[in-house]
Every structure is written in structure tokens, then in C-alpha cells.
Amino acid sequence: MVMAYEKYYNKIEEKIGTDRFNHCIRVAEKSIYLANIYGVDEEKAEIAGMFHDCCKYKDEEILIKKASKYKILEPYLWSGYRKVLHAKLGAVIAKEKYSIEDEDILNAIYYHTTGRACMSKLEKIVFLADITESSRTYDGVEILRKLEVESLDLAMREALSQSLVKLVGNRAFIAEDTISAYNYYLIRW
Numbered sequence: 439m440v441m442a443y444e445k446y447y448n449k450i451e452e453k454i455g456t457d458r459f460n461h462c463i464r465v466a467e468k469s470i471y472l473a474n475i476y477g478v479d480e481e482k483a484e485i486a487g488m489f490h491d492c493c494k495y496k497d498e499e500i501l502i503k504k505a506s507k508y509k510i511l512e513p514y515l516w517s518g519y520r521k522v523l524h525a526k527l528g529a530v531i532a533k534e535k536y537s538i539e540d541e542d543i544l545n546a547i548y549y550h551t552t553g554r555a556c557m558s559k560l561e562k563i564v565f566l567a568d569i570t571e572s573s574r575t576y577d578g579v580e581i582l583r584k585l586e587v588e589s590l591d592l593a594m595r596e597a598l599s600q601s602l603v604k605l606v607g608n609r610a611f612i613a614e615d616t617i618s619a620y621n622y623y624l625i626r627w
């Protein structure tokens with residue numbers, strides 16, 4: 439455990455609920471595991487994992503209120519973008535309230551929902567840990583678990599492909615960062 443940040447864990451659990459907080463613990467565990475494979479700082483992986491959903495409040499009203507307070511509501515006010523909002527706000531709150539200064543950790547939080555082209559190793563690790571942590575059971579998770587220990591870029595390509603298929607199938611909004619991430623990892627691996 440990274441002692442410097444442990445003092446915030448109770449507060450996060452209080453804000454997002456025990457289930458969501460336990461998910462953060464599993465994402466941190468998976469992030470540490472992947473960090474060790476790819477030579478990434480284990481502590482950074484743990485912090486990014488623990489804080490990635492620090493603003494995923496159950497009550498959307500709180501999310502929107504806080505986002506407007508920090509003036510990051512636009513263009514995320516539109517309902518299609520709501521899933522992304524907690525990540526954008528999360529990066530701001532992680533810095534302002536939880537004293538996280540490391541840019542790579544803040545970016546890993548900021549981009550954990552959308553991805554983006556040219557992600558750092560830590561960004562990819564948290565993105566993948568979020569969707570492959572031990573309690574995930576959806577169709578396609580096993581191929582991601584296999585790929586993420588072989589190549590982060592290849593796993594990103596598969597993860598983004600799966601995500602786009604689901605989003606289009608649901609006629610859901612697709613963030614531009616997700617599209618450019620998909621194009622990037624399609625030819626990158």
C-alpha cells in the first residue's frame with residue numbers, strides 16, 4: 439500500500455460506495471500485476487488504479503454539480519457523454535483534493551474511459567485493468583486477459599474494437615478520443 443495516499447481511501451469509499459471502491463482495489467491489483475510485467479512503477483500503478491473512479495458517484499446530480507463547480511461540464515453535459523464525465527472530473531479532484539501531482543497518473547485517470555492515441559504504458563495499464571479486473575465476466579474478457587500479458591498495444595486494439603462494436607450496437611455516443619485511439623492501435627501493434 440502507498441502510505442501517502444491511504445488516508446484518502448475511507449473518503450473515497452464513502453463517496454462512491456463499497457462496491458465501487460472494491461472495484462478500485464481490484465483495478466489497483468491488476469494494474470500492479472501489469473506494471474510488473476511491463477516495467478512500470480508499481481506505486482504509480484496502484485495509485486492510478488485506486489483513484490481512477492474516485493468521482494464515480496452513485497448520484498449523477500452530485501457528479502454534475504461538482505463538474506460545474508470545477509467548470510468542466512461542457513461538452514460533457516450532454517447525456518451521451520456522461521460516462522466520460524467521472525473520468526474527467528476524477529483527474530481534477532485527484533489533483534485538487536487528493537494531492538496527486540504526477541501527470542502520468544492524472545492522465546491515466548483522465549483517459550481511463552475513452553482511451554486516446556499514443557497512450558503511455560501506465561494509461562494503457564489502467565484502461566485495461568479497469569475492464570479485465572478479476573470480477574469482470576463479459577464475453578470477450580478472456581481474450582483481453584490473454585493479450586494484455588503479451589502486448590499492451592495488441593490488447594488495446596482488441597479492447598477498443600470490442601468497445602466500438604458495443605457502442606455502435608447500442609447506438610451510443612462515441613468520444614473522438616476513442617475513435618482516434620482505435621485508429622492508432624489498429625496500425626500500431
Ligand SMILES: [Fe+2]
Nearest residue numbers: 490491494551
Ligand atoms: Fe470509470
Ligand SMILES: [Fe+2]
Nearest residue numbers: 461490491568
Ligand atoms: Fe472503473
